[in-house]
Amino acid sequence: MSSFGGRMREYPWLSLDRFDRENLRARAYFLSHCHKDHMKGLRAPSLKRRLECSLKVHLYCSPVTKELLLTSPKYKFWENRIVALEVETPTQISLLDEASGEKEDIVVTLLPAGHCPGSVMFLFQGPNGTVLYTGDFRLAKGEAARMELLHSGTRVKDIQSVYLDTTFCDPRFYQIPSREECLNGILELVRSWITLSRYHVVWLNCKAAYGYEYLFTNLSEELGVKVHVNKLDMFNNMPEILYHVTTDRHTQIHACRHPRDDDYLRGNRLPCGMTSRNGTPLRIISVKPSTMWFGERTRKTNIIVRTGESSYRACFSFHSSYSEIKDFLGYIRPVNVYPNVVPMGSTADEVVKIHFLLKNQIKSPQGLELLPSLYKIPVFPTITSVSIPAPLSKCRGQKSFAVLAQKASVRGEGARVRNLISVTETLLQRKMFLLSSIEFLLSLA
DNA sequence: GCGATCAGCT
């Protein structure tokens, strides 16, 4: 989940992937991809009002993101204010300060991010230096080196700061099987099942989000069987996807959903209600795409895991692994790195993660100083088995209000975080409370 | 009635 506040230090009058609070005063908006956690405030009345008053404010995104966004009637009011920028095409944007009348030009380039259809990273070049906002991304090792627009001539551009997707930026997620490996694993599983008979069908248990489309198109392409989905009008202008999905339930591959799809499956029905063909019951297996990862030295085991008589989990990831992030940063070598994702209120662990990256991959460790104060809590060389005092964990009886991990241990430099101090965002928002409890924990170390 | 937030679920 993105916890990026919306603004970059170098160009604070631009807002990216956040549209509430301070961002209501931005001179221009950017949307990296069409996932809800990157669209906070995008349809709020306050922003709608701002738009009505400030006619020069626009939202910049890729053509595919524009298409996906405008499919929902709730975002139709943006229609005339969205500027779709072609990917990998540097574009100059003039930003006008409505108060002072001062104007500033900046060049933005969209780079493919490999996260979901239309997803991009934004590269900004302007008077305050070159910065890269990655949005969410999955790029394989070596892909940064192949991006022409990250280079000037033969060498990589000087990048001041990278605002980084840190979802799996932890040595624990050292490797995640490649897109191709995962795809092939799923392909062969699906193939082996649906070729048994025309009554053998596969249900892909996908989350409600864009990002599985390349799975659908590849399965359909390879097997000649279209994928049943609930809705496809968002792909009306994307023939390369549209061709491979269908609303006809008479197909052997389904990715349809229902709020109680579990009940449906137990009754040997698909979430769309299909239960038989010509009176012959269906033989259904479910395949749940989910992230699987392996440590630096651990042997990669199977990409497909059988979890029940007719259920499987299959490896699939929308985000880069630790080693992919390391490769990316090691190639770019920015001066600063800022995390876009601070998982579940973790504080110490984020410091540690970024610390490792800073140490190895970037030019000077200024990044940490610029992070919000929470990240500046010093990481002590040794923290051992710290228990959370009872009054904190019992706070109003709410689980999410308690400190979740009961112990924290950080061994010396170069060591891995074992058990993290993990608190929820609820706690993060109660800053004073959190700071005092973290300080308390550290004082015990 | 709507948005924001949260618990719970998947």
Next chain:
DNA sequence: CACAGCTGATCGC
């Protein structure tokens, strides 16, 4: 593990 998102309850306007 962590992801992205939905539903339903509650609260305030």
